Amino acid sequence: DAKTTQPTSMDCAEGRAANLPCNHSTISGNEYVYWYRQIHSQGPQYIIHGLKNNETNEMASLIITEDRKSSTLILPHATLRDTAVYYCIVRAPSGNTPLVFGKGTRLSVIA
Amino acid sequence: EPEVTQTPSHQVTQMGQEVILRCVPISNHLYFYWYRQILGQKVEFLVSFYNNEISEKSEIFDDQFSVERPDGSNFTLKIRSTKLEDSAMYFCASSPGQGLGGGAFGPGTRLTVT
Numbered sequence: 001d002a003k004t005t006q007p008t009s010m011d012c013a014e015g016r017a018a019n020l021p022c023n024h025s026t027i028s029g030n031e032y033v034y035w036y037r038q039i040h041s042q043g044p045q046y047i048i049h050g051l052k053n054n055e056t057n058e059m060a061s062l063i064i065t066e067d068r069k070s071s072t073l074i075l076p077h078a079t080l081r082d083t084a085v086y087y088c089i090v091r092a093p094s095g096n097t098p099l100v101f102g103k104g105t106r107l108s109v110i111a
Numbered sequence: 112e113p114e115v116t117q118t119p120s121h122q123v124t125q126m127g128q129e130v131i132l133r134c135v136p137i138s139n140h141l142y143f144y145w146y147r148q149i150l151g152q153k154v155e156f157l158v159s160f161y162n163n164e165i166s167e168k169s170e171i172f173d174d175q176f177s178v179e180r181p182d183g184s185n186f187t188l189k190i191r192s193t194k195l196e197d198s199a200m201y202f203c204a205s206s207p208g209q210g211l212g213g214g215a216f217g218p219g220t221r222l223t224v225t
Contacts, residue, residue, distance in 0.1 A: 043216030098156035
């Protein structure tokens with residue numbers, strides 16, 4: 001079972017920042033926080049991952065609390081194309097360890 | 112940008128038939144995976160493959176399923192005798208090493224069993 005809790009759905013106005021929360025209170029010391037998204041029925045798309053420091057790339061920023069029990073994915077300027085289901089996943093960084101997907105958050109970006 | 116490709120995009124088969132789903136992972140990746148997603152449900156892990164052998168598999172991946180990397184570029188999933196409940200999107204994924212950050216999923220094959 002997924003070790004994360006996310007809101008079922010969220011709305012965001014186009015051009016505004018989308019902040020997607022995730023709780024992972026049982027995260028282990030060696031587990032990373034990964035974020036993926038799935039647009040309609042396409043394959044999941046990797047967004048970002050981190051261990052304990054905040055991370056930023058061209059798609060998003062990841063803010064992880066100091067106790068690592070929760071995190072927030074930030075899309076700084078949401079567009080209509082960001083409408084998708086966003087998955088927060090905790091996972092040890094071993095190639096053999098599968099990703100365990102929960103139900104994610106359905107983000108709707110509204111014009 | 113390199114990407115994972117999958118063929119066919121849609122496969123229709125009759126119950127009891129064998130199907131082979133094909134994937135071409137990103138060329139320098141070392142870990143390969145199959146996931147599936149039944150319509151309206153979560154993405155579920157099936158199997159991971161490394162160094163020419165299965166490294167981990169889920170309860171879903173029973174004796175009806177097998178994987179192979181026959182020629183160093185393709186990665187296949189075979190379902191020996193399909194059932195109606197095998198109807199789903201099947202996603203192949205690959206990653207370069209530890210972790211899937213930096214890895215990628217393919218666009219999926221929609222399998223319909225009639």
